[in-house]
Amino acid sequence: xxxxxxxxxxxxxxxxxxxxxxxxxxxxxxxxxxxxxxxxxxxxxxxxxxxxxxxxxxxxxxxxxxxxxxxxxxxxxxxxxxxxxxxxxxxxxxxxxxxxxxxxxxxxxxxxxxxxxxxxxxxxxxxxxxxxxxxxxxxxxxxxxxxxxxxxxxxxxxxx
Numbered sequence: 001x002x003x004x005x006x007x008x009x010x011x012x013x014x015x016x017x018x019x020x021x022x023x024x025x026x027x028x029x030x031x032x033x034x035x036x037x038x039x040x041x042x043x044x045x046x047x048x049x050x051x052x053x054x055x056x057x058x059x060x061x062x063x064x065x066x067x068x069x070x071x072x073x074x075x076x077x078x079x080x081x082x083x084x085x086x087x088x089x090x091x092x093x094x095x096x097x098x099x100x101x102x103x104x105x106x107x108x109x110x111x112x113x114x115x116x117x118x119x120x121x122x123x124x125x126x127x128x129x130x131x132x133x134x135x136x137x138x139x140x141x142x143x144x145x146x147x148x149x150x151x152x153x154x155x156x157x158x159x160x
Contacts, residue, residue, distance in 0.1 A: 076096040
């Protein structure tokens, strides 16, 4: 049996941000970035998430590339657990590879909308997207926000 391969949906954006402008050091770094975007945006693609070899939209990355990075390995496991609700997904590499590819395909759709049509270097557009997402999430909200504000108020009151 060969080494496990992650099969994912690929587009010209991969070539642009990895090879042409070197925004990402490798395709697997960009794949992880896209999976995180897909998760954040709730975009899990159930169909055509592996691309099509005949159309040139299929990419392949060895699982060992992702597993060699402890953070990426953890992200894969957490995405699989979150999606399935099954603790076995934490150690099931086939589930992890499938779910990673599904979220990355959803993230690719978002990325193509957000910064795929940029003429030239997409670095600024990617950074602006990240900043905008960060600003949108800056307010914690809900019960946690009330606790944080309460804690801040207590700290200010105790300093007087």
